[in-house]
Amino acid sequence: MDTEVGLQEEDVEASWTLLSWLASCLMVFGGALPYVPQYQEIQRSSNTEGFSTRVCLVLLIANILRIFFCYFWKWSLFEDYMLFCLGFTVLCAGVTLLLLDSVVFVEALGSLALLFEAMLGLPQLLQNFSNHSTKGMSVKMVLLWTAGDVFKTTYFILNDSPAQFWICGSTQIFIDVAILLQVLLYNQDTRIKLG
Structure with a gap:
């Protein structure tokens, strides 16, 4: 019975180590992922007009x-x-x-x-506000920003990082959500004008 409990504890520890390693890899390399959809949008439209x-x-x-x-x-x-x-x-x-x-x-x-x-995300938020449009901005990029920022902030909280880490992460999430709300607002304005 003790051997079985010991093996279970080792499995849990190994799983936690693997999860921690994967989380660390996401922290290092995951930041580049949100820009892939924006790059594709720029390539498709041949301009950077909607992206700050x-x-x-x-x-x-x-x-x-x-x-x-x-x-x-x-x-x-x-x-x-x-x-x-x-x-x-x-x-x-x-x-x-x-x-x-x-x-x-x-x-x-x-x-x-x-x-x-x-x-x-603040320059993008301000540009969207100035243009009253999110046209040309990749929504997928912002969704990936949001997912990454939620992951990163959770990572900081779970690893007892200093307060400035999770405060800044929370600020990023707030800005991401504000940009996503602009997408809904400005798309809604377009539908009203067209309708």
Whole structure:
């Protein structure tokens, strides 16, 4: 009987380890999935008109800040966008090297990275509001954002991550839901005008 209980405990532990490993892989690679439908929409329509390209900028800034935190290492022209990203990266690298020993700086850098990531959908929300339309934006992308943000926030809560992780995750979910509500609202307005 004791052997049977021991085997069951080992099975539960092995299952939990596998689940934890899979969750970690989703945390690392799952963030790219929402952009596949948006890319397909851009390819299909041959323009980026309905998609806020500032989403990409916010994502780059959040990830650059996150890289420095972990210490693993209205744009009109693409060149301006790239120059800003390069300059921002060099600036962050210099400041990080100077203040690397400061616990306050490292914590502030991590919180700033989380805050920027939490604001990822905000440019899209504002562009939809400005256009009074979600045309050209991939709804699948936003649904995948929402699923990923719910997963990520749940992951943070279950792993007792610091409060700023789940607060920022909850903020992302709120913005995602607001964008989905815009889809319903603006589609409803279109039906009323057509009907």
